[in-house]
Amino acid sequence: MSDNKDPQVTPDIPASGEPGRVRRDTTAQVRSTLAKRYAAEKRFRFYGIAAICASLAFLVVLLTSIFIKGWPAFTHAYVKMNITLDADTLELSENPGAEELRAANYGGVIKKSLQEKFPEVKKRKEKKALYALLSNSGEYLLSDMVIANPDLIGQTIEVWLPADDETGALLKSNHDLSKPDTIVTRMSDQQIAMTKTLQDAGETDVRFNKTFFTAGDSREPEQAGIRAALIGSALTLLVTFLLSFPIAVAAAIYLEEFAPQNRWTDLVEVNINNLAAVPSIVFGLLGLAVFINYFHLPRSAPVVGGIVLSLMTLPTIIIASRAALKAVPPSIREAGRGLGASDQQVVWHHVLPLAMPGILTGTIIGLAQALGETAPLLMIGMVAFIVDVPQGFTDAATVLPVQVFLWADSPERAFVEKTSAAIIVLLVFLILMNAIAVLLRKKFERRW
Amino acid sequence: MNDSHQEVFDNIKGTVGDVTVADPKMRLSNVNVFYGEKQAIFDVSLDIANNEVIAMIGPSGCGKSTFLRCLNRMNDTIPTCRVSGEMSLDGEDLYGPSLDTVLLRARVGMVFQKPNPFAKSIYDNVAYGPRIHGLAGNRAELDEIVIESLQKAGLYEEVKDRLEAPGTSLSGGQQQRLCIARTIAVSPEVILMDEPCSALDPIATARIEELIDELRQNYAIAIVTHSMQQAARVSQRTAYFHLGKLVEVGSTNQIFTNPAHELTENYITGRFG
Numbered sequence: 025m026s027d028n029k030d031p032q033v034t035p036d037i038p039a040s041g042e043p044g045r046v047r048r049d050t051t052a053q054v055r056s057t058l059a060k061r062y063a064a065e066k067r068f069r070f071y072g073i074a075a076i077c078a079s080l081a082f083l084v085v086l087l088t089s090i091f092i093k094g095w096p097a098f099t100h101a102y103v104k105m106n107i108t109l110d111a112d113t114l115e116l117s118e119n120p121g122a123e124e125l126r127a128a129n130y131g132g133v134i135k136k137s138l139q140e141k142f143p144e145v146k147k148r149k150e151k152k153a154l155y156a157l158l159s160n161s162g163e164y165l166l167s168d169m170v171i172a173n174p175d176l177i178g179q180t181i182e183v184w185l186p187a188d189d190e191t192g193a194l195l196k197s198n199h200d201l202s203k204p205d206t207i208v209t210r211m212s213d214q215q216i217a218m219t220k221t222l223q224d225a226g227e228t229d230v231r232f233n234k235t236f237f238t239a240g241d242s243r244e245p246e247q248a249g250i251r252a253a254l255i256g257s258a259l260t261l262l263v264t265f266l267l268s269f270p271i272a273v274a275a276a277i278y279l280e281e282f283a284p285q286n287r288w289t290d291l292v293e294v295n296i297n298n299l300a301a302v303p304s305i306v307f308g309l310l311g312l313a314v315f316i317n318y319f320h321l322p323r324s325a326p327v328v329g330g331i332v333l334s335l336m337t338l339p340t341i342i343i344a345s346r347a348a349l350k351a352v353p354p355s356i357r358e359a360g361r362g363l364g365a366s367d368q369q370v371v372w373h374h375v376l377p378l379a380m381p382g383i384l385t386g387t388i389i390g391l392a393q394a395l396g397e398t399a400p401l402l403m404i405g406m407v408a409f410i411v412d413v414p415q416g417f418t419d420a421a422t423v424l425p426v427q428v429f430l431w432a433d434s435p436e437r438a439f440v441e442k443t444s445a446a447i448i449v450l451l452v453f454l455i456l457m458n459a460i461a462v463l464l465r466k467k468f469e470r471r472w
Numbered sequence: 473m474n475d476s477h478q479e480v481f482d483n484i485k486g487t488v489g490d491v492t493v494a495d496p497k498m499r500l501s502n503v504n505v506f507y508g509e510k511q512a513i514f515d516v517s518l519d520i521a522n523n524e525v526i527a528m529i530g531p532s533g534c535g536k537s538t539f540l541r542c543l544n545r546m547n548d549t550i551p552t553c554r555v556s557g558e559m560s561l562d563g564e565d566l567y568g569p570s571l572d573t574v575l576l577r578a579r580v581g582m583v584f585q586k587p588n589p590f591a592k593s594i595y596d597n598v599a600y601g602p603r604i605h606g607l608a609g610n611r612a613e614l615d616e617i618v619i620e621s622l623q624k625a626g627l628y629e630e631v632k633d634r635l636e637a638p639g640t641s642l643s644g645g646q647q648q649r650l651c652i653a654r655t656i657a658v659s660p661e662v663i664l665m666d667e668p669c670s671a672l673d674p675i676a677t678a679r680i681e682e683l684i685d686e687l688r689q690n691y692a693i694a695i696v697t698h699s700m701q702q703a704a705r706v707s708q709r710t711a712y713f714h715l716g717k718l719v720e721v722g723s724t725n726q727i728f729t730n731p732a733h734e735l736t737e738n739y740i741t742g743r744f745g
Contacts, residue, residue: 284551285551353588355584355586355588356588356590356591357549358546358549358582358584358588359584359588359589359590359651359654360590360600361546361549361577362544362546362577362581362582362584362655363577363578363581363600363601363604363654363655363658364573364574364575364576364577364578364601364604364605364658365574365600365604366574369604373590373600373604374590374591377591378591
């Protein structure tokens, strides 16, 4: 109390001074500053609101543009076809086996059916343009149908076959197909006219795009799906969670509750904080050098991706868990010890349950980071073109952000909407993950 | 420590009054406690008798809480803390190989300054000690222990309909009685209380004091308190600490009516503290 900064009480002034100088008029003094204080407060509040509005605006712009761009990818255009599955065109023998059924000339019957729709098309070049209106995935569709029900051979069936990506984009858009000059597309005017004929005949339809959720990647946009990347992400994150959560929580508990305070633990602490700041691509290089080149784990596999990402996630969870453990009041530990609980019992019975919500929050932040991570996965080969949906932790796989990266790089226009759609799927995945975390946290918190 | 403190400190030479009793529950002799380089307790000897409440009073920072925490080795958890001296419970060395801290704390229970119920139900709070020590063979026995402890702590009638409610939902006084119930559920032999009423209102305090008086029938109780009225009301013997030394011990009656040491007299008459 030697240096007194309080303006009203100034005992340092000698008693011989004027009494008015010793005691100032507090009321007047405070009143004169009030207006200024309120103005400052108002200004401060305005800054806060402005900051929130700005960030909200950015978020709205971002989400709107992604949704507007990505929405069409969830639908696809289909064309109604009357297909005659005659054995001759299919090039089938009398009693075809499964192998023969699979290899049959389904393209031929589709082409024949298209020709029936447009009998005026005769030239080779025109025919080629006509066939290009439909996706070649129609062959696989027919093949599956016939293999499931061989009795269809010889019959004429009505099926909706997926349109090619360019045709699909045209049908999904609101362009006036009678004015081909106004449309920016790779399609020829003749193809646009054919599409218009189909549309006018009511033989086209825009439906939900199931392929997007059931297929892996493809060079053909209309056949490309998100499933491989989605499963890849789920498998990778599962490995990350299973590795990083127990290791990080154990490390945090040891450092916070049991470790002696000395130079070694200080060193460990500094290094954990440093690890959190290491660029993620460095972890990718480490994964490549150690797990793939030295331990010969499979390339492009979720198990390696998961290990690499958990290296990256560990410091985040450790730091958050330590903060959560530190926030548990010491009186709880004393109460437990006072009753004769061992240190370990105190941690398991009292400290950990109270710290769990904070630990879960840290875990979800770490996993969300891992979910959006691309760079380290490029280093370990998870950037591959994956057509098959991965079936296990060692199958070649890719993850959602890498899929976004790959599609954003593709030249076909239809991949633009796919890219945005993949981002939407990534965001939904993230929201679901966070929702689970919030539910879990609520469950732990509800107890007190 | 400034000069006047140093002078007072130097003038405290030994303890006035008899520190020993005929049949001690706990005997502590020549206890010294250090926090790092700083010494907090100087050569204190004191006996704690059966079926008796001993009050420890003294100005803030005089070491009474530190001393109390030696009795169940709660100071062990502070890394820089060092304790020397002879301490025994029923003649058994507190720091001896046969007396583990877990066992010691089951025998010497503690109630803290701030009510600190676990983040569990009222039932689980009381049942926790018996559970970790395996004192109850089955659920019925555990129920019995919980109800009996709550009854002894004078809380049962108030909470019997909501044993599953969280312990933290109780009022401050109820929480402290819950902490006492939790302590006696382990059936300790000694109960240490570190300013158990400092966070409570007078009505809750009166209830706790009544409770302490009842508990004296079965336990040895050592209580640290800042309230001299409380010391006078609940204790049979009183120990006055000053600057880490035990200045005077005597019957509560004698200490409050006819203190032998000048410092004790100054403190209880309110000349400093």
